[in-house]
Amino acid sequence: MKRALVLYWSATGNTEKCAYSIRTGLTDAGWQAELQKMGAEDSQDVEFYDYDLICVGAPSYNWTAPKPVDAYLRRKFQEYKARGEVVPGAPKRPGKQALIFCTYSGPHTGMNEAIPAGKYMGQFFEHLGFTIADEWYILSEFVGDEANSTLGRMGDIRGLPSGADLARLRTAAKNLADRL
Numbered sequence: 713m714k715r716a717l718v719l720y721w722s723a724t725g726n727t728e729k730c731a732y733s734i735r736t737g738l739t740d741a742g743w744q745a746e747l748q749k750m751g752a753e754d755s756q757d758v759e760f761y762d763y764d765l766i767c768v769g770a771p772s773y774n775w776t777a778p779k780p781v782d783a784y785l786r787r788k789f790q791e792y793k794a795r796g797e798v799v800p801g802a803p804k805r806p807g808k809q810a811l812i813f814c815t816y817s818g819p820h821t822g823m824n825e826a827i828p829a830g831k832y833m834g835q836f837f838e839h840l841g842f843t844i845a846d847e848w849y850i851l852s853e854f855v856g857d858e859a860n861s862t863l864g865r866m867g868d869i870r871g872l873p874s875g876a877d878l879a880r881l882r883t884a885a886k887n888l889a890d891r892l
């Protein structure tokens with residue numbers, strides 16, 4: 713049975729909802745899928761290479777990764793580097809894939825506020841030989857900030873991700889797992 717890890721961080725719940733939907737989609741495809749919150753006590757012990765697919769999710773904060781996410785990924789990266797796993801050319805490890813998902817509100821410049829965060833997170837895994845299978849950017853309410861949830865470039869985004877958005881994510885995760 714193929715194994716996936718949904719590794720995420722979330723402060724106001726949007727990314728967490730997405731993580732749950734992605735996990736459900738992966739299990740729909742017959743995969744064994746685990747959830748792990750970055751920074752949780754046991755998250756430092758995760759062995760990335762134990763998984764066929766790692767789904768890495770976080771919100772965009774100031775168009776980059778939030779500090780706890782950055783700290784977690786950097787610390788893990790140092791661990792792999794010390795083990796000699798980071799080598800020039802970053803050769804691909806057969807069968808090792810990563811999916812990046814990033815929630816954002818885009819009040820100022822839209823999805824461009826999320827892409828740098830997604831690319832940044834992906835680099836940790838590409839450096840370890842994972843292939844980036846896809847990057848998903850999910851428009852989400854700026855919880856607790858009405859102006860940024862109603863007056864921004866993306867319009868009224870209150871209540872996002874919607875049930876329909878989450879159902880689409882579930883299907884997309886199943887489809888991704890089916891093609892890997």
Ligand SMILES: Cc1cc2nc3c(=O)[nH]c(=O)nc-3n(C[C@H](O)[C@H](O)[C@H](O)COP(=O)(O)O)c2cc1C
Pocket residue numbers: 721722723724725726727728770771772773774775776815816817818819822825826852853854855
């Ligand atoms: C401190 C902070 C900074 C944020 N900065 C941005 C930003 O630069 N661009 C953006 O599109 N959204 C930004 N957001 C909105 C979040 O990316 C969005 O609401 C996200 O879905 C929150 O995820 P969470 O509910 O999983 O914590 C910010 C939110 C917070 C709390």
